[in-house]
Amino acid sequence: MAVLEPFLKQLKQSGSIMFSLLRPAYSNCRLCGRSMKPIVRAETYADASYARYQLPIIPELCESCNRSIAWIKDVRCLICGRAVHCDDCIRRVDAGFIWNRSAVRYDSVMRSWLANYKYQGQEHLEPLLIDMLEPMFKQMTTELISRLNIKVKPRRYKYMPDILTGFDQMKHHAAACWDIVTYVPISEERASERGFNQAQRLAAGLARRYGLPIASLLLRTRHTTRQSFKTRLERLRDTRMLFTAEPAAAALLTSIYTDKYSHASTFFTLEKQPLRVLLVDDIYTTGSTANSCAITLHACSGITLELYVLTWARS
Amino acid sequence: MKGWVYVVEEQRGLSAFVTIEPEIDRLFWLDAEFQMGIRTTVESVNRIGRRAGAIEGGEWIRSDEKSVGAVKDARKAGIRENGATGNEEVELYGGGGKTEANGEAAKNGITEMNAGQLWMVDSPLALGIAVRAADLWEERFGIGKVKAKERAAGQSGDSAVGKQGGFSDAANEIKQCVALAIKEADAGLERNDAAAAPITAAAAAVPIRHIQADRSPRGAAARTARRAEALAAAALAAAGAMQGRALLHSEAHALLAAAGASRPGGASWNAVLQLAALLGRLRLRSAIAVVAEPRRWGVLAQALGRPRRRCRCKRCGSGEARMRRTPCAACGRMCAYCEACIGMGRARECSLLLLGGAAAPLRRSSPLPQETRLRRWGLSPAQLEAAGQALACIEAPSPMTTSSKQPSSPLTTTQSPFPYSPQLLSPSITRSPYSWSKHPSKQTQRVFMLWAVTGAGKTEMIFPLIESVLLRGGRALVATPRRDVVLELDPRIRKAFPGAGVVTLYGGSEQRWEQGEITLATTHQLLRFEGSFELVIIDELDAFPFHGDPVLHYAADKVCALHGAKVLLTATPPAELRRDARRGRLPYARVPVRYHGHPLPVPVILRIPAIKEVLHNAKLPAKLVKVVLQSVERGAQLFLFVQRIRHVDPLVRLLRTLHTGIIIEGTSSQDPQRGDKVQRFRRREIRLLVTTTILERGVTVPRSDVFILDADEKLFDDASLIQMAGRAGRSADDPHGKVYFCSPSRSRSQASAIRQIMMMNRTADKKGYLINSRKGIFKWRF
Incomplete structure (x- = not known):
């Protein structure tokens, strides 16, 4: 029997490999690791009623993880992107940015996901967070295009119908809508401790998917303790003069601006619009960080900017 | 960094x-x-x-x-x-x-x-x-x-x-x-x-x-x-506080701050640590090391194959498969980190791992003979015999101390505080979950398995072993997979060893950075140690998460000093260990009887439909109702084990329709009140508890009967069936609890569980450990 043991083992193994070929393709949930069927439509969920909320579905997550995402479906405060009524924005007088939009509410589940990524360093969650940022980015872009009446020049393909659908169309819209993507910087101490800047990673991921230009325009002047331990007033006081512009920022903005209008033909004088900048961060609490960044950016060059903020979570 | x-x-x-x-x-x-x-x-x-x-x-x-x-x-x-x-x-x-x-x-x-x-x-x-x-x-x-x-x-x-x-x-x-x-x-x-x-x-x-x-x-x-x-004094103190540890840079800072180490003249922690390293008390490594690529044979293969870098986590032993490379702001390169042990802080390629050196060798002799020391603890004859064997094994001279390589000069008779040289460490983790033999330390460490039935009094048996090591000036570690068990063990150990420093480690423990003679820890905490314990006791080694996690096995091997001993405690050893024991590769002792000297209750098989069907028909099978009512009348506490969390609540509702007049509750891992419910069950407020396998081990409720529903499903293997059956008859005043395997069919694991239980009873009978032994009553009932 002892002699046969390795052979039996081999047989068992090859048997299970054969068996796995017959099984439907299951994958593991990226977050909880449970095995799941790849489901992309909420209608096929065990609890089909989830479909009626018409929320985005992240295909890499299992049903229960998908259901625990606190999406912001209705934006109640058009300035700060809150899902509930907001008093802060009425008080605000010196907002440097036009809107903020956030993908999710910062509830306990979302908090733990972000903590796993940001503080524990589970960088395999990064694509997931970018996936979650995407629906809001699309919504924001579409909204902006319709509001500002931006003309999207459809690219013509020679042998293809003149219809662009889905992702391609979104790419064109995004390119027409955003001139540059930038992000909130972190201090050098924090960077060496954490190993990465979460805002930069989110921004870079988004920019890569939609082919948008990304640049680092800001620097953090001093190392502050973690924002999450502070009250509203402390944050507002603390974030004043926290950022400066990168030395090359002004030149970069100018060159983008001139590039944009250098192709304007002599026949049509293009109406010159301000540069639209998308500022990305992981979390929006009082808006003081975003505001401080925005003020710094406005001051750094003579070009008028329109700043929009996209954050992953709104607390 | x-x-x-x-x-x-x-x-x-x-x-x-x-x-x-x-x-x-x-x-x-x-x-x-x-x-x-x-x-x-x-x-x-x-x-x-x-x-x-x-x-x-x-x-x-x-x-x-x-x-x-x-x-x-x-x-x-x-x-x-x-x-x-x-x-x-x-x-x-x-x-x-x-x-x-x-x-x-x-x-x-x-x-x-x-x-x-x-x-x-x-x-x-x-x-x-x-x-x-x-x-x-x-x-x-x-x-x-x-x-x-x-x-x-x-x-x-x-x-x-x-x-x-x-x-x-x-x-x-x-x-x-x-x-x-x-x-x-x-x-x-x-x-x-x-x-x-x-x-x-x-x-x-x-x-x-x-x-x-x-x-x-x-x-x-x-x-x-x-x-x-001043700096040298600080460095020596820091090294003393970090002895036996394997810490990341930030953890080391936390430890030194907690230990109250000084930084003379505003020197940085780095300066203190560096000087300790120069004095040979600490060792500075990168947390993830590059392992030299084994030479490919064949000229063609060498020409075609790109050279590859193989990384290995120095803390948890994981290999290339668990590495993830990301751009790192701290070192400005693509830098690997280990995903396997990320819960204990992130180990990066550019992060510093400080090794605090291994424990000092033990004194050879203990002042008292073994028998005298064993007798102190009031053990039963069966416990005494097994503990004696274990004691003899761990006190036997280690292969290390008898080796001829030992230098003879009194000044150099000590061994290196860094036994794990990088060359030795590299091939440590293999695919087998029981890779005891693959670790380099295996050549010198002794391993002993204490195979004791459920309720045999394992904890009492480890006391003489711990005492032995303390007497020889060593340190002991008791590692268990679960935090609850650590907390339960803590007062008992403190009571048994009032003079010794006891440190209890688990996620969020207050004593995280302390040192003591006896350390109680969950298995994950072992990653923060290296070569620091002469005696490592691993409780419930077949339980989740220890079972089947190569990281924790590696950690258990690593924390044991080269000249140390490892004692494995289990009621249900996995098949590999059973085989090793049978073939004489693993010394072991069996305790076939409970401390009270009564035999283990043998499970009875009850043929009833699957629980899914029962719930669908909303009618409990008459056979089950009969035995449940019998147990209720007997005044017992009833455990009802089910496989699925979703079966718990419907079953509780169905059982309440019996109107037995007792309080019936259900619990599972997703129940926030489960601690409270278990307490009430212990206090006999709740009489019948429907539960999943979370209460499979480590729970002692006096006067209890056990019903295992769907016992034929594959989630219940023989080990977990034995463990669940072991909840019954644990106290001396009610040693004959009832155990029922309720299932529509007979499965191999049920048969195996019953066979193992009966085998233990027969062994106990043969050895004369049973209180009122009637030879031959334990016949095969299968």
Whole structure:
């Protein structure tokens, strides 16, 4: 029997490999690791009623993880992107940015996901967070295009119908809508401790998917303790003069601006619009960080900017 | 984090080191006043240590001062400064002559400090690369690798010692090694042109600074010496606090802050740690190390195969499969981190892992004979026999201490505090979950399995083992997979050993950074130790998460000192261990009877439909109702085990329709009130508890009966069936609890569980452990 043991083992193994070929393709949930069927439509969920909320579905997550995402479906405060009524924005007088939009509410589940990524360093969650940022980015872009009446020049393909659908169309819209993507910087101490800047990673991921230009325009002047331990007033006081512009920022903005209008033909004088900048961060609490960044950016060059903020979570 | 690599010229030749605080290294090697200061401190500490060692005698409680002094004193005598090199252990054991040659200085623990010059990389490197470069240098050009004659010849050829002479080769060599380390690192990344570039060009670009000995400015000499004294004292204290630990940089800071270590003159923690490393008390490594690529055979394969970098986590032993490479802001490279042990803080390629050195060897003799010591604990005959066997095994001389390699001089009889050299560590984790035999420590560690039935009183049996190690001046560790068990064990251990320091470690424990003679820990906490315990007891080794997690197995091997012993406690050993035991590869003792001397309740099989069907029909089977009502009448506490969480609530509702007049509740891992419900069940407020396998082990409820529903499903293997059956009849006043396996069909695991239980009963009967033994009543009922 002892002699046969390795052979039996081999047989068992090859048997299970054969068996796995017959099984439907299951994958593991990226977050909880449970095995799941790849489901992309909420209608096929065990609890089909989830479909009626018409929320985005992240295909890499299992049903229960998908259901625990606190999406912001209705934006109640058009300035700060809150899902509930907001008093802060009425008080605000010196907002440097036009809107903020956030993908999710910062509830306990979302908090733990972000903590796993940001503080524990589970960088395999990064694509997931970018996936979650995407629906809001699309919504924001579409909204902006319709509001500002931006003309999207459809690219013509020679042998293809003149219809662009889905992702391609979104790419064109995004390119027409955003001139540059930038992000909130972190201090050098924090960077060496954490190993990465979460805002930069989110921004870079988004920019890569939609082919948008990304640049680092800001620097953090001093190392502050973690924002999450502070009250509203402390944050507002603390974030004043926290950022400066990168030395090359002004030149970069100018060159983008001139590039944009250098192709304007002599026949049509293009109406010159301000540069639209998308500022990305992981979390929006009082808006003081975003505001401080925005003020710094406005001051750094003579070009008028329109700043929009996209954050992953709104607390 | 970043580090510098340098080559220093000592009396006996050149050595390569890595530093995180280059200024300290410069002073240590080249500044005479600084050296004087360090020598003063080390000598005075040694003197105190020797005196303390003399007093120590037969007393077994080791105080903190002594562990700083006496233990260290004995150990470090033969050890050269710093452990950045891989082959120092070999030298240590192989050549006693080395230390003799150094004469007086060796006795003081400081061998050759008067270095002439050093060559240091001018700009900091990513720590992983710096460590690898130093290793490469030692591999290629270290002492014994390049003949001293060659170097001497080069030196004499150009008497102006320095830049053009033989020793300037060192600068070139270190350049080469740095370039090679960088190339290796790049080769692991995606197709990269840098990997293909010849290293000579890259080597030329590495800036090297040549530093020669100089004296402090005249007025500052005394100040430098005083500063060195204070710094050395702080370094020794820090090393004492970190003994036996394997800590990341931030963890080390937390530990030192918690231990109240001082930083004289506003020195940084890095300076203190670096000096401790130079004094040979700490070892600085990168948390993830590059393992040398095994040579591919065949010219063609070599030509085609791209060189690959294999990383291994030094903390949890995980290999390339658990590595993830991301751009790192701390070192500015693509830098790997370990996903397997990320819950304990992230180990990166460029992050520092501080190894605090292993435990001191044990005294051989204990003052009392084994029998006397065993009798103290009031064990039952069965327990006494098994504990005696275990005790004999762990007190047997270790293969290490009897080896002929041991140097004979009293000053050098100690072993290295760093038994895990990088070469030894590399092939440690294999695919088998029971890789006991693969770890290098296996050659010297002893392993003993205590196979005791559920309710046999395992905890009492480990007391004499712990006592034995404490008597010999060692430290003991009890590791269990679950936090609840740690908390439950804590008061019992403290009561049994009132004089010893007990440290309880789990996620969020207050005692995280303390040291004690007895450590109770969840298995994950073991990652923060290395080679620090003479006795490692692993409780419930077949339970989740320990079972089947190679990381935790590696950790258990790693924390045990090379000359230590490992005791595995289990009621249901996995098949591999059972086989090893049967074939005589694993010494073991069986305790086939419970402490009260009654046999284990043998499960009865009850044929009822699957629970899914029962719930669908909303009607409990008459057979089940009958036995449940019998148990209720008997006044027992009823456990009902089900497989699925979703079955718990419907079953509770269905059972309530019986109107038995008792309180029925259900719980599962997703129940927030489960702790409360278990408490109420213990207090007999709840009489029937429907539960999933969460209460499978570690729960003792007196006077209980067990019903296992759907016992034929594959989630319940024989081990978990035995464990669940073991909840019944644990107390002496009701030893004959009932156990029912309720299922529509008979499965192999049920048969196996019943067979194993009956086998244990028969063994107990045969050995005469049962209280009222009637020979032959335990017949096969299957």
